[in-house]
Amino acid sequence: MPSPDADSADRPLPTPRAILFDLDDTLLDTTDSATRVWHNTARAFEEEIGLPAAQFDPVLDASRKWYWADPHRNRRGRLDVHRSRVEVTLHGLHELNLPGRTDLQLANLAERFSRHYSDHRVESMRFFPGAQEALEHFHDRGVRMALLTNGDAEAQRQKVEHFALDRFFQAVLIEGELGFGKPDPRVFQKALDACGVEAKDAWCVGDNLGWEVAAPQQLGMTGVWVDWNSVGLPEDSEIVPDLVVRRVAELPVMLDTNHV
Ligand SMILES: [Mg+2]
Known part of the structure; x- marks a missing residue:
């Protein structure tokens, strides 16, 4: 008889109402x-x-x-x-x-x-394999999304335009344009407001443990770590992601998008 843990591991996770994505080394092979x-x-x-x-x-x-x-x-x-x-x-x-x-x-x-x-x-630059398809998948199913990227206004905006990213997101929040960025709680709140959801209904997905896992977790979000380089969680890490994936492309498979 399978243990309850094995049983729940097989079941798709409920899809969050909103997903906040990082850009560099999360969606793109920066x-x-x-x-x-x-x-x-x-x-x-x-x-x-x-x-x-x-x-x-x-x-x-x-x-x-x-x-x-x-x-x-x-x-x-x-x-x-x-x-x-x-x-x-x-x-x-x-x-x-x-x-x-x-x-x-x-x-x-x-x-x-x-x-x-x-x-x-x-x-x-390229999308990581399946990243664009994952964005299309969630967009087509009405999942609200925001892009939160730290860095220079001109350089980050150039990437957003080159990959026509605006079409997927309720908000594109660039540190260099706003004057603040992750892990400042204000940028996460702006994203949640744009998506019209509370923190508990949102996931944050990114490769930076401090910015995209710990900071959003402190606000009540689910923190998903993208281990794009397969380095594994540092042994002494005090940050524990709710979920670890290697690629954003894994998310549509894990989530039950029939229940958005
Ligand atoms: Mg990143």
Whole structure:
């Protein structure tokens, strides 16, 4: 005889009245596509830098990690993405110890390198497999949805337009446009108001445990963690998601959308 737990695990979960989605590394392959564009940019500048892209790639990777690991740089950088790209590139160029380059020459090179990167950034991004179909699925069934994305107004709006995301959502809330973002409770309240639901009837779905799981849980929402890179929950995590998925595409299968 199956245990009650096994039985309930097989049953579809009730569909929430509203779902709040994160954008980067939740719906779009932001990190993976960034790695591709950094690599392609390094290839385009191989001759000028005097090193094969394969040699600059790991330096740029380390530079990105260094840049975004610092909370102050993270906030400054996500609200001014061009500056973040210049600083990441310049830090990487300094690490290379290229002979005979002045600081001014390196700064100029970092500026042009970053511009090349920016020119190819959005077109390089893709929906994660099944993410667009999941949005269509919920939209067609009348589930209210909001998009909550932290970051630079221009860069995030460009993604929203490129992927025609407006059509799915009751609200598109961009940190750089509002002047505040996750985990500020005000942005979640704005999303709930736009969807016309209370917190208990909403899910929040995203890859950032603090922003899209812990903060919404504190307000009474269900927090769904997207472990897109299959890293697993950190062993010492104090944040416990209500649900963990690898892809947003798993959600329509789990939910009983006949009972919206
Ligand atoms: Mg994200």
